[in-house]
Every structure is written in C-alpha cells, then in structure tokens.
Amino acid sequence: MDRQRTDKNGETSAQGRPTLKTLAFMTGLGVTTVSRALKDAPEIGAETRRRVQLVAKQIGYRPNRAGVRLRTGRTNVISLVLNTDREIMSFVSDIIYGVSEVLAETPYHLIVTPYSRSQDPMEPIRYLVETGSADGVIISRTQPNDPRARYMLEHGMPFATHGRTDMGLVHPYHDFDNHVFAMEAVRRLASMGRHKLALLSPPPGLTYYGHTLNGFADALSEVGASEIPFNTVSIDHTIEQIRTRTAQLMRRENRPDGFVSSAAAATLAIVAGIEDAGLKLGRDVDVVSKQSSDLLHLFRPELLVVNENFRLAGSDLARSVLGWIGGAAPGSLQRLVATSEVQAFSPPVSV
Amino acid sequence: MDRQRTDKNGETSAQGRPTLKTLAFMTGLGVTTVSRALKDAPEIGAETRRRVQLVAKQIGYRPNRAGVRLRTGRTNVISLVLNTDREIMSFVSDIIYGVSEVLAETPYHLIVTPYSRSQDPMEPIRYLVETGSADGVIISRTQPNDPRARYMLEHGMPFATHGRTDMGLVHPYHDFDNHVFAMEAVRRLASMGRHKLALLSPPPGLTYYGHTLNGFADALSEVGASEIPFNTVSIDHTIEQIRTRTAQLMRRENRPDGFVSSAAAATLAIVAGIEDAGLKLGRDVDVVSKQSSDLLHLFRPELLVVNENFRLAGSDLARSVLGWIGGAAPGSLQRLVATSEVQAFSPPVSV
DNA sequence: ATGGCAATCTGTAACGTTTCAGTATATTGA
DNA sequence: TCAATATACTGAAACGTTACAGATTGCCAT
Numbered sequence: 001m002d003r004q005r006t007d008k009n010g011e012t013s014a015q016g017r018p019t020l021k022t023l024a025f026m027t028g029l030g031v032t033t034v035s036r037a038l039k040d041a042p043e044i045g046a047e048t049r050r051r052v053q054l055v056a057k058q059i060g061y062r063p064n065r066a067g068v069r070l071r072t073g074r075t076n077v078i079s080l081v082l083n084t085d086r087e088i089m090s091f092v093s094d095i096i097y098g099v100s101e102v103l104a105e106t107p108y109h110l111i112v113t114p115y116s117r118s119q120d121p122m123e124p125i126r127y128l129v130e131t132g133s134a135d136g137v138i139i140s141r142t143q144p145n146d147p148r149a150r151y152m153l154e155h156g157m158p159f160a161t162h163g164r165t166d167m168g169l170v171h172p173y174h175d176f177d178n179h180v181f182a183m184e185a186v187r188r189l190a191s192m193g194r195h196k197l198a199l200l201s202p203p204p205g206l207t208y209y210g211h212t213l214n215g216f217a218d219a220l221s222e223v224g225a226s227e228i229p230f231n232t233v234s235i236d237h238t239i240e241q242i243r244t245r246t247a248q249l250m251r252r253e254n255r256p257d258g259f260v261s262s263a264a265a266a267t268l269a270i271v272a273g274i275e276d277a278g279l280k281l282g283r284d285v286d287v288v289s290k291q292s293s294d295l296l297h298l299f300r301p302e303l304l305v306v307n308e309n310f311r312l313a314g315s316d317l318a319r320s321v322l323g324w325i326g327g328a329a330p331g332s333l334q335r336l337v338a339t340s341e342v343q344a345f346s347p348p349v350s351v
Numbered sequence: 352m353d354r355q356r357t358d359k360n361g362e363t364s365a366q367g368r369p370t371l372k373t374l375a376f377m378t379g380l381g382v383t384t385v386s387r388a389l390k391d392a393p394e395i396g397a398e399t400r401r402r403v404q405l406v407a408k409q410i411g412y413r414p415n416r417a418g419v420r421l422r423t424g425r426t427n428v429i430s431l432v433l434n435t436d437r438e439i440m441s442f443v444s445d446i447i448y449g450v451s452e453v454l455a456e457t458p459y460h461l462i463v464t465p466y467s468r469s470q471d472p473m474e475p476i477r478y479l480v481e482t483g484s485a486d487g488v489i490i491s492r493t494q495p496n497d498p499r500a501r502y503m504l505e506h507g508m509p510f511a512t513h514g515r516t517d518m519g520l521v522h523p524y525h526d527f528d529n530h531v532f533a534m535e536a537v538r539r540l541a542s543m544g545r546h547k548l549a550l551l552s553p554p555p556g557l558t559y560y561g562h563t564l565n566g567f568a569d570a571l572s573e574v575g576a577s578e579i580p581f582n583t584v585s586i587d588h589t590i591e592q593i594r595t596r597t598a599q600l601m602r603r604e605n606r607p608d609g610f611v612s613s614a615a616a617a618t619l620a621i622v623a624g625i626e627d628a629g630l631k632l633g634r635d636v637d638v639v640s641k642q643s644s645d646l647l648h649l650f651r652p653e654l655l656v657v658n659e660n661f662r663l664a665g666s667d668l669a670r671s672v673l674g675w676i677g678g679a680a681p682g683s684l685q686r687l688v689a690t691s692e693v694q695a696f697s698p699p700v701s702v
Numbered sequence: 703a704t705g706g707c708a709a710t711c712t713g714t715a716a717c718g719t720t721t722c723a724g725t726a727t728a729t730t731g732a
Numbered sequence: 733t734c735a736a737t738a739t740a741c742t743g744a745a746a747c748g749t750t751a752c753a754g755a756t757t758g759c760c761a762t
Binding site for chain 1: 415
Binding site for chain 4: 029030031032033036043044045067069070071072073
C-alpha cells in the first residue's frame with residue numbers, strides 16, 4: 001500500500017509527494033517561511049519569495065488538500081445538488097460542464113450530491129452543512145419559499161440557486177426569464193392566429209412555475225387569447241403521461257390550437273399526442289417550446305423554439321458561489337437572463 | 352468565521368461538530384479506544400463497543416473526512432472523468448445517477464473531473480494520481496491501447512473503464528456488446544429486405560469502434576448484404592455535419608437502403624438528411640439506432656432501436672471500482688452486457 | 703506467591719497545513 | 733550610544749484521525 005516511506009523527519013530527502021517540509025529542506029528555510037512565501041505574505045523578503053516559488057514550481061509542489069482542509073476548514077469543494085429522478089437530462093450534463101469550466105481554473109473540485117424521489121430535499125443540504133463537506137453549494141428546482149436556501153443562509157453556507165426564491169432573502173441566483181418566455185410564446189402564437197392556448201407548465205411548487213403561469217396569463221389578456229386548461233400534467237410527468245393527456249385534450253371539442261411547453265422532452269410527447277389525435281402540427285396547432293440543445297427542429301421543423309442555455313447557467317452559478325465565498329455581496333451575484341426570440345425553422349403555414 | 356471555540360483541550364464539553372475527543376470525554380474513555388470501538392476492532396470489550404456506538408449515534412458523530420484522509424491517505428472519493436465536449440448528453444446524466452446510486456450507501460463522494468477538447472486526456476488522470484485526489488477512477492471513451500489504463504495500473508490506482516481495452520492488461524470494465532448490436536441491426540435490416548447498408552460508427556480510436564465495425568462486417572457477409580461506405584463522419588461529428596453528409600450520400604446513385612447508427616442524437620441527423628434528400632424513412636430506407644432514453648420512437652415511429660442502459664453502466668462501474676478498492680480481483684469485475692432485441696414501434700412497411 | 707498471558711484500555715506521534723508568539727538582525731531616531 | 737522599531741525569519745501547537753508501543757488488570761498454572 002504505502003509505496004515509499006524513506007524519509008524520517010525531514011532531513012533525509014523526502015520521497016513521494018513533496019510537502020512544505022520538502023521545500024523547507026531544499027531551500028534551507030523553515031516550513032512557516034515556505035508556507036508564507038508561497039502565498040505572497042508581506043513579511044517575506046522578495047528574493048526568498050521568488051526562490052521558494054521557483055523551487056516549488058520546479059518540483060511540482062501541490063498543497064495537500066487534507067492538510068489544508070484539516071487546518072483551515074476550507075474544503076476547496078463546491079457541491080452540486082441534484083435530484084436523480086426529476087432533473088432534466090440535458091440540464092445535468094450542461095450545467096456540470098458549465099460549472100466545471102469555471103472551477104477548472106481554481107483549486108476547487110466539483111462534487112455531485114444526489115438525492116432521490118424518496119428523500120427529503122433538505123437531507124443532502126443538511127449533510128453538506130453539518131459535515132462541512134463543501135465551501136459552497138449549487139441547488140436547482142428552487143421554490144418560492146425554499147427551506148434549503150433559508151437553512152444555508154442561517155448556517156452561513158454560501159450557495160447559489162438555479163431559479164429565484166421569493167421570501168425576502170438575498171442570495172445569488174441565476175434565472176431564465178420564464179415570464180418573458182411565456183409572454184413571447186403566447187404573442188408568437190397569437191400572431192399566427194392561434195387564440196386557444198394550452199400551457200404545459202413546470203411542476204407546481206417551483207418558483208418558475210409561477211413565473212411561467214403569470215407570463216402566460218399576462219400575454220393571454222394582452223393579445224385577447226384564451227386558455228385551454230392543461231394542468232393535470234407538468235413537465236415532470238412521464239413522456240407517456242403527457243402524450244396520453246395531450247391526445248385526450250386534442251380530441252375534445254374545445255381543443256387548443258396552440259401549446260406552450262416548458263421543456264423539450266415534454267414537447268416530443270405533446271407532438272406525439274397531437275398526432276395520436278389525428279391532428280397535424282403547423283396546420284391544426286402550433287407549439288412553442290423551450291429547448292436547451294438544438295434538436296427540436298430536427299424532430300418537427302414546424303416547432304417554434306426558445307433556447308435556454310444551461311451551460312451558461314452552470315458557469316454563472318459557479319462564479320456566483322465562488323464570488324460569495326470570496327466575500328462579494330450576495331445581492332450583487334444575481335442574474336436574470338433574457339430569453340432569446342422565438343425561432344422558427346420552417347415558413348409558417350397560413351391557417 | 353469560526354463560530355464557537357469554547358473547548359480548550361477536551362475537558363470542557365466541546366461545541367461545534369463532535370469529534371473523537373468529544374466521544375472520549377462523554378464516555379470517559381481514551382480517543383484510541385473510541386476510534387477502535389467505532390470500527391469494531393476485536394480488542395475492545397463488547398459492552399464498551401456498544402456503549403461507544405450508542406453515544407456516537409445519539410450525538411450524530413461523523414468522522415472528519417480531512418482527518419481520516421490526512422492520516423490514512425484514503426480520500427473516500429471516486430472520480431468520474433468526463434470529456435466536456437464530446438460526451439453524449441444522456442450518458443453524462445445517466446452514468447452520474449448510476450454511480451451516485453451506488454455511492455449513496457457508502458462514505459464515498461463523487462467528484463467530476465472534466466477535460467476538454469484542448470487537453471490531453473492523460474492530464475486529469477495524472478492529476479488524480481499525483482495528487483492522490485481519489486481512491487478510484489471511472490473513465491469512458493476507452494481505447495484499445497489506452498494510456499490512461501496503463502498509467503493507472505502502473506501507479507496502483509484502482510479504476511474501471513466504460514468500454515474495454517485491448518492490450519492484455521486486466522482491469523474492471525463495463526461494456527455494451529456493440530459487436531452483437533451491429534450484427535443484430537444488420538440482420539434486422541436484411542430481414543426487411545435492406546441489403547445496401549451504411550454504418551454511422553463511433554469515433555475511430557475508441558475500442559467499440561472496432562467492435563461495431565466488426566459486428567457490422569460479420570453480419571453483412573452472413574446475410575449477404577453490402578456496405579455503402581459512410582466513414583467520413585462518426586457520431587462525434589456535429590448534428591449539422593452528419594445531416595449534410597447523409598443528404599449527400601442519399602442523393603448518390605448507389606445510396607444505402609439501410610442505416611445502422613450508434614447514437615440517438617446522430618440518428619436524428621441521419622433522418623433529417625434522409626428527408627432532406629427527399630426520401631422517406633420506412634419506405635426508401637430503414638434505420639436501426641442505439642438509444643439510451645426512450646425517445647426515438649416519438650421522433651419517427653419507423654425507427655428501429657436497441658436500448659443501451661447508461662445508468663446500469665454507471666452503477667456497475669461504481670461497484671467495480673469499489674470492489675477493486677476493497678481488494679477484489681480486477682479480473683472478476685468485468686461485465687459485458689448483452690444487447691436487447693431490436694425494437695420496432697410501427698408495423699414494417701413492405702418494400 | 704510468582705511469572706505468564708489474555709483481555710482491555712491508553713498516551714504519543716504522525717499525516718501536512720496554517721497561525722501564534724516569538725527571536726535575531728539590521729535600521730532608525732534622539 | 734541606546735532604545736525603539738522594522739524586517740525577515742522560526743518553532744511549536746493545533747486541526748481529527750489512526751497506528752504503534754505500551755500499561756493495567758485479572759486469571760491461571762506453577
């Protein structure tokens with residue numbers, strides 16, 4: 001197991017990985033001096049500092065994470081907390097890449113802390129805070145009154161949320177403007193002559209559920225369109241459930257002629273349901289959908305899409321947590337990204 | 352910053368998180384005894400053991416990771432190494448969930464170590480080994496002669512690969528039988544009367560590229576079909592590139608009447624290319640595709656699919672690494688999963 | 703009684719780092 | 733010249749854990 005353990009107490013040149021002691025021996029200085037020289041402490045002579053840093057670079061010195069962590073309590077870890085059964089697929093990969101890309105230039109590692117259907121969402125948070133397993137946390141599926149945010153705020157754990165909260169607490173967030181998304185979607189559908197619209201919403205409970213609903217309602221009254229209720233399912237339901245419900249809805253007399261969908265996978269199901277009912281996309285009904293990767297236009301060119309960039313969300317969230325850890329004001333680390341325009345891929349069919 | 356620091360040297364009841372010292376004080380034992388009692392060491396009296404464990408549970412003692420890591424060198428970390436620009440989207444989320452679900456019942460944390468296009472794939476591996484940042488590693492995009500596997504083997508770092516190597520070294524792996532996949536795909540197409548087949552392969556260089564190619568070739572000769580070369584693109588190319596090349600191919604005189612595709616997203620592009628060329632899926636050409644989530648049948652019901660379960664791969668890989676760390680023989684931790692049957696969603700159209 | 707031996711328990715040191723409280727030397731001000 | 737002070741460095745202690753090398757006790761065979 002332990003490969004080489006030649007060194008006794010610092011005099012004999014150490015094997016294995018170099019430590020401060022190794023550097024101290026090589027430079028003839030004390031470990032304290034070396035430690036401070038490496039972090040540019042002011043009370044170290046300019047030449048000594050340079051010398052130490054040179055040697056450190058030469059032999060590839062890297063501070064031992066466990067040593068630092070034990071001594072300082074800093075873990076150099078950011079934890080991304082994910083729901084393992086409800087999270088959108090592309091969300092996971094894109095956000096991880098976004099976070100990674102920011103952390104890559106720092107000493108921080110990314111740990112993924114999962115929780116599942118069966119668990120209380122608070123559990124992973126409590127674990128992280130109680131065990132001090134991370135210096136900062138990123139959470140998603142944010143709720144208006146989010147106990148996780150409150151808890152972390154109370155316990156001094158820096159964090160950032162994907163989506164906003166609404167309880168008067170200030171913390172970093174990254175959010176996509178789903179209010180505007182829903183409004184633009186409705187406006188676009190209205191401009192195509194669609195006036196009986198259904199919304200496949202985010203799961204009730206999450207903050208952006210409200211944003212989406214409000215945007216939808218606001219635009220409906222703005223353009224004078226009406227809503228066909230479709231609230232027995234949300235994007236959290238299975239493909240099959242959404243497909244079935246859509247088909248049922250489309251067979252009713254008072255069926256919608258337009259859909260707004262908050263997620264790409266759900267949109268596949270909606271379209272399938274529409275076609276199950278014998279109707280045709282672009283002729284009988286139009287659909288505006290959010291998507292996070294550029295695939296929906298391959299599925300059906302008649303689909304109208306708005307892009308949400310999860311990779312950007314990831315890097316933004318990572319920067320925010322690091323910022324908070326670094327002492328920035330949490331209120332200055334909030335970002336609401338505007339939605340892009342609704343995009344079409346095939347010329348509109350006149351109704 | 353430091354919240355409470357009442358305790359001086361163990362006599363005064365400690366604040367903050369309980370440590371062995373806290374337990375020692377509460378039970379009236381020495382820290383050594385407490386430490387051993389918690390890990391069921393044989394030289395501890397049965398009653399003492401129970402007593403210590405009871406108190407530990409009551410006050411919610413959790414060993415300090417930094418302490419353990421510094422002392423023992425064990426990190427209790429498994430690292431998943433991912434390519435941030437070539438990895439399949441669903442692969443990332445599913446495999447993370449699979450790994451997580453296994454690690455959840457252990458003290459292990461999952462850290463994601465990314466590398467990008469611009470980097471040498473060896474770099475993250477060297478980092479992990481040199482800094483001892485993980486007790487075990489999971490890699491994907493495995494090559495027949497994989498320098499990462501060789502390096503980790505040489506340096507005693509337990510690991511598992513998604514996909515096999517082919518250099519006579521023995522290590523745990525999880526692999527999907529792409530040879531059989533390609534054969535079954537070809538057989539299915541042949542049974543539908545398709546005899547001029549094109550293969551959209553994995554990227555050359557990866558081990559399963561060879562497996563897929565061989566299976567494809569073997570089945571071609573078995574059923575007496577012929578290959579239409581389509582090797583200017585692989586599933587690593589962009590959607591647009593695949594789409595364009597497919598359209599070009601389908602406009603040629605000697606065009607394929609069947610495709611075998613190694614990835615779902617690429618299949619979307621193939622179908623788009625087919626339709627760009629004015630041809631119809633199921634009538635002019637059939638496509639068999641691998642998929643990892645059940646979405647392709649929504650895209651075009653004529654598609655034929657074979658499912659590959661990445662979540663299973665993840666949990667399997669995690670179990671393998673843990674097994675190796677735990678002392679199991681690496682050769683006993685290898686698994687080749689059979690492909691499911693080729694599935695159809697719409698009745699075949701006679702040609 | 704005495705030596706030997708299990709059975710239990712314990713103190714000390716060490717892992718690598720940072721911080722505290724210095725020490726030694728040179729420099730300054732009067 | 734002498735104290736005061738700044739500059740550059742240092743040892744010891746501590747973070748929480750485990751391993752090593754004992755120490756204490758009771759019991760048994762002699």
